[in-house]
Amino acid sequence: MDIFFNLILVGFMALLAIIAGIFEDLESDVASTSNPNSQVQLAPQIGNLHKLFNRAVSGEPLLLGTMATIAGSIAYLLFSLNFPVVLVLLLSSLFTTLIQVLFSITSYMGRITSQSLYNQPLFLDVIYKTVPSIAAHAFITIFSLTTLSYIMVYLLTPPVLLTLPVLSMLMGVTIGSIGSAVGDIHYGAENLYQNLEFGSGIPVSLNGNIVTKSALGSKKSIDVVSFCSKFAGPITGLCFGIIIFLSFWIYLVFGAVGGLIAGLIIIVLFLILNFLLERNSRINYGKYE
Amino acid sequence: MLLELLICLIIGSTLIGIGVHFIPVGGAPAALSTSAGIPTGAPMITIGMGITGILTAITFVNQPNYLIIIAGAIGSMMMISITMFFSNIMHVYGVGVPIASSTFEKDPITGFNQTEYVSQGTKGHGIPTVSFLSGVLGAGLGGIGGSLAFTSIYSELSASLLDINLVITITTIMSLMLFFVIAVVASYNIGGTIQGFYDKKFKQKILPGALSCFIVSVVLSLIYALIVWGLINV
Numbered sequence: 332m333d334i335f336f337n338l339i340l341v342g343f344m345a346l347l348a349i350i351a352g353i354f355e356d357l358e359s360d361v362a363s364t365s366n367p368n369s370q371v372q373l374a375p376q377i378g379n380l381h382k383l384f385n386r387a388v389s390g391e392p393l394l395l396g397t398m399a400t401i402a403g404s405i406a407y408l409l410f411s412l413n414f415p416v417v418l419v420l421l422l423s424s425l426f427t428t429l430i431q432v433l434f435s436i437t438s439y440m441g442r443i444t445s446q447s448l449y450n451q452p453l454f455l456d457v458i459y460k461t462v463p464s465i466a467a468h469a470f471i472t473i474f475s476l477t478t479l480s481y482i483m484v485y486l487l488t489p490p491v492l493l494t495l496p497v498l499s500m501l502m503g504v505t506i507g508s509i510g511s512a513v514g515d516i517h518y519g520a521e522n523l524y525q526n527l528e529f530g531s532g533i534p535v536s537l538n539g540n541i542v543t544k545s546a547l548g549s550k551k552s553i554d555v556v557s558f559c560s561k562f563a564g565p566i567t568g569l570c571f572g573i574i575i576f577l578s579f580w581i582y583l584v585f586g587a588v589g590g591l592i593a594g595l596i597i598i599v600l601f602l603i604l605n606f607l608l609e610r611n612s613r614i615n616y617g618k619y620e
Numbered sequence: 621m622l623l624e625l626l627i628c629l630i631i632g633s634t635l636i637g638i639g640v641h642f643i644p645v646g647g648a649p650a651a652l653s654t655s656a657g658i659p660t661g662a663p664m665i666t667i668g669m670g671i672t673g674i675l676t677a678i679t680f681v682n683q684p685n686y687l688i689i690i691a692g693a694i695g696s697m698m699m700i701s702i703t704m705f706f707s708n709i710m711h712v713y714g715v716g717v718p719i720a721s722s723t724f725e726k727d728p729i730t731g732f733n734q735t736e737y738v739s740q741g742t743k744g745h746g747i748p749t750v751s752f753l754s755g756v757l758g759a760g761l762g763g764i765g766g767s768l769a770f771t772s773i774y775s776e777l778s779a780s781l782l783d784i785n786l787v788i789t790i791t792t793i794m795s796l797m798l799f800f801v802i803a804v805v806a807s808y809n810i811g812g813t814i815q816g817f818y819d820k821k822f823k824q825k826i827l828p829g830a831l832s833c834f835i836v837s838v839v840l841s842l843i844y845a846l847i848v849w850g851l852i853n854v
Contacts, residue, residue, distance in 0.1 A: 365651070365660070366647070366648035366650075366651035366652075366659060366660060367648075367651050367652065369648045370652065390660070390661060390664050391660075391664070392664045392667060392668060489679075491675070491678060491679070492678060492681065492784060492785055492788045493678065493785070493788060493789055493792060494785065494789050497789050497792060497793065501671045501674075501675060501792075501796075504667055504668065504671055505668050505671050505672060505699075507664070507668075508660060508664045508665055508667060508668025508669075508703075509668060509703055511651075511659070511660040511664060512658050512659055512660045512664075512665055512668075512703050512704075512707050513703060513706045513707050513710055514710070515651045515659060515660075516650075516651055516653065516659055516707065516710045516711060516714060516715060517710055517714040517715070518651075519651040519652045519653075519659075520651065520652050520653035520711075520714075520715045520745075521714055521715050523652075524652075529715075529716050530715075530716035530717060531653075531716075531717060531739040532652070532653035532654055532715075532717055532738075532739035532741075532742035532744075532745045533652040533653055533654050533742065534654070534739070534740060534741025534742055535649075535654055535741055535742070536741055537741075538652070538654075562710075562713070562714050563710065563714060566706055566709060566710055566714075567706075569706070570702060570703060570706035573702055574672065574698070574699050574702050574703075577698060577702075578672060578675065578676060578695060578698065578699075579679075582679060587680065587683055587687065587691075588687070591687070591690055591691060591694050594694040594695070594697075594698050595694060597698060597701075598694075598697050598698055598701050598756060601701040601702060601704075601705045602701065602749070602752060602753065602756065604705060605701075605704065605705050605708055605747070605749065605752050606730060606749050608705070608708055608709065608712060608719070609708070609718075609719040609730070609732070609746070609748060609749060610730070610732075611712075612712040612717075612718040612719055612746075613718045613719075613720075613732065613737060615718075616716065616717070616718045616737075617718075618736040618737055619736065619737060619738060619739050619740065
């Protein structure tokens with residue numbers, strides 16, 4: 332019965348991880364946080380004034396790690412004051428979202444004003460329209476991450492032997508590094524350069540030459556999030572969900588040594604899948620013309 | 621006892637440093653399909669895989685030491701292989717580019733020609749099979765290093781401190797900090813992008829990289845031994 336309960340919990344953890352992954356990637360796209368932001372930052376310097384949000388101060392893993400630690404610490408404090416679980420998870424995520432919103436606004440203002448040399452204006456309507464979307468995505472991400480850590484520390488048997496803030500920090504940093512390694516490609520290589528033909532990398536000579544117009548008026552970060560939610564977000568979520576699921580599932584089902592062997596088999600399986608993907612992409616797309 | 625810890629920490633962190641050189645890292649250009657490799661900084665992906673390895677090692681904490689070390693390696697390797705696979709899916713179906721890298725002519729494992737498939741003006745896109753294998757090997761080395769540091773600090777602390785939650789929390793933070801420091805040193809040595817052990821750049825970079833990581837790990841391990849000694853004797 333115990334293993335059955337654990338399996339249900341691991342499935343639920345994977346579900347939460349998928350949701351966290353989806354919204355983490357979309358949040359990084361709508362707030363233009365990670366590697367592709369180098370292009371948003373570069374654009375005004377070559378004369379492309381834009382209305383995109385611009386908030387990269389640190390890498391995604393460090394930002395998410397910080398926010399998840401804050402949420403985990405507040406949750407840990409409220410748990411020790413005997414607050415009910417749902418209230419704790421909601422309040423900790425809410426406080427952390429407020430911090431992230433403040434961080435986003437100050438970071439946007441700082442980044443844009445530093446570009447006044449290139450005549451890039453600071454748009455207040457960008458703040459009004461983008462920040463609620465950032466807050467919504469950030470809230471769901473942090474709520475899912477804190478709930479995930481809560482399940483690992485307090486519900487799973489045997490539990491992960493860490494305190495809540497430390498585990499949520501680990502989860503935050505992991506999801507950040509996955510989000511920046513998987514989801515950002517869709518934003519950087521496709522959405523920012525939709526003026527180029529589909530199916531080619533971005534030449535260095537075109538760097539900074541991003542799209543600044545959309546179907547109706549200027550391109551905004553809200554348009555980015557609706558584009559990326561169709562592919563980048565779900566794939567990032569799936570990646571994080573599979574990692575969390577497999578990391579726990581194989582040891583639950585196959586035991587310690589059997590789990591290690593299963594892990595090795597999974598690694599070989601992904602190597603083969605990657606080879607098939609590479610071969611098929613070459614057959615279908617052909618040489619560069 | 622402390623000497624054992626010192627040696628384990630030095631070996632562990634040097635292994636992490638060497639492992640980072642194996643990981644195909646593309647940095648910001650890879651997020652624009654301008655360069656091949658994992659589209660994030662070397663420290664970021666190293667820390668991510670290190671965490672998964674240590675999280676797996678924590679679940680093996682009551683098992684023999686060699687199992688903890690293998691578990692750390694498997695955890696890291698699983699995380700990086702899944703991440704690289706999904707990164708490639710994003711390149712192929714999201715951006716519509718075939719997977720190729722211009723840093724070598726021919727993939728030695730699959731025999732695929734590379735340069736014909738690379739878009740003009742770029743250094744490639746995605747993670748080819750040889751780089752994928754190199755990344756998995758690097759994650760394995762990093763995972764072994766991280767979990768070696770984890771087990772050595774854990775066995776030292778658990779002998780004298782009673783609260784197991786506290787011991788594991790301190791051990792986790794300390795062994796993760798190794799990843800943070802060593803990965804930055806290694807990525808500073810790499811300087812930009814690298815496509816794994818088959819890259820021409822790898823031969824130039826690995827020796828000075830391993831040496832500098834060794835020197836940094838000696839300094840770090842001395843500080844760590846001092847901290848652990850203080851924790852035990854308080």
